[in-house]
Amino acid sequence: MTSTTTVPAVALRGGTSIPQLGFGVFQVPDGETAQAVSLALDAGYRSIDTAAVYGNEAGVGAGIAASGLPRDEVFVTSKLWIDSLSREAVRPAYEKSLELLGLDRLDLYLIHWPAPGLGRYVEAWEGLVALQEAGLVGEIGVSNFQPAHLDAIIAATGVTPAVNQVELHPAFAQRALRERHRELGIVTEAWSPLGQGTVLGDPVLGAIADAHGVTPAQVVLRWHLQAGTVAIPKSVTPERIAANLDVLGFEVSAEQVAAIDGLDRTDGR
Numbered sequence: 001m002t003s004t005t006t007v008p009a010v011a012l013r014g015g016t017s018i019p020q021l022g023f024g025v026f027q028v029p030d031g032e033t034a035q036a037v038s039l040a041l042d043a044g045y046r047s048i049d050t051a052a053v054y055g056n057e058a059g060v061g062a063g064i065a066a067s068g069l070p071r072d073e074v075f076v077t078s079k080l081w082i083d084s085l086s087r088e089a090v091r092p093a094y095e096k097s098l099e100l101l102g103l104d105r106l107d108l109y110l111i112h113w114p115a116p117g118l119g120r121y122v123e124a125w126e127g128l129v130a131l132q133e134a135g136l137v138g139e140i141g142v143s144n145f146q147p148a149h150l151d152a153i154i155a156a157t158g159v160t161p162a163v164n165q166v167e168l169h170p171a172f173a174q175r176a177l178r179e180r181h182r183e184l185g186i187v188t189e190a191w192s193p194l195g196q197g198t199v200l201g202d203p204v205l206g207a208i209a210d211a212h213g214v215t216p217a218q219v220v221l222r223w224h225l226q227a228g229t230v231a232i233p234k235s236v237t238p239e240r241i242a243a244n245l246d247v248l249g250f251e252v253s254a255e256q257v258a259a260i261d262g263l264d265r266t267d268g269r
């Protein structure tokens with residue numbers, strides 16, 4: 001296959017854009033994160049996804065600093081954890097993330113989970129809107145929000161999130177939610193885009209991979225790109241880090257897309 005050229009970017013509501021492929025660091029210990037992020041930036045990733053609760057924002061910041069890349073060439077996302085779901089807690093939590101990352105602003109800040117039982121995600125969203133109004137953050141969005149949660153925050157503030165980051169892979173395709181995002185103008189970002197590796201042994205993916213001379217993981221990531229989804233695969237394995245970005249030199253056909261769509265086990269949920 002041909003090697004990587006430029007990763008496409010998707011426009012966000014706030015006027016910036018996010019690379020369609022980014023690098024996730026969930027479950028990477030802080031002490032190993034700088035090395036993983038360095039490998040990813042060397043390989044050509046220009047978007048890193050972390051979260052306060054991952055405990056590795058310092059490692060992400062160290063990896064970015066070591067790269068020597070200009071700040072505006074790396075898109076950095078972090079997330080507000082549920083221990084900070086109140087209007088007053090948002091700004092200190094954001095500033096703590098910035099301090100650990102060694103940055104003066106994030107490109108995207110997300111509410112990590114709505115935790116509807118706490119009943120505080122709407123006021124937390126008001127806190128994120130205030131951050132953006134104060135010019136302290138590029139884009140604001142949410143994660144793991146269902147349509148009712150989206151409706152509630154939009155109704156309360158008139159501000160639509162730029163992104164909803166949700167679990168999404170061939171076995172959990174989130175068709176209905178993606179349709180709702182399209183209606184609302186929200187970009188869909190896929191977490192666990194490889195199903196944490198569990199979908200990769202599927203014979204349907206194996207056959208498509210063989211047809212293109214690529215790996216099943218590359219087929220899945222290509223499927224995400226062609227669907228317009230932003231994907232943030234995680235790996236600490238150097239060859240996989242590079243291979244997961246090397247998906248721009250082939251296309252899955254409409255028939256192959258349909259076969260991958262057929263792996264959804266959620267009946268369009």
Ligand code: NDP
Pocket residue numbers: 023024025026027049050112143144165166190191192193194195196197200215217218232233234235236237240241243244
């Ligand atoms: P992924 O779907 O990215 O899968 C990661 C797993 O797949 C790892 O075990 C990795 O192994 C393996 N893997 C990676 N590349 C390949 C490959 N080419 N071939 C075979 N196996 C591979 O799962 P994640 O859950 O990590 O999701 C990605 C990111 O999404 C997270 O890192 C995080 O940033 C975000 N996320 C957000 C959540 C949220 O609630 N908002 C929840 C969960 C994740 P190895 O590392 O050993 O190479």
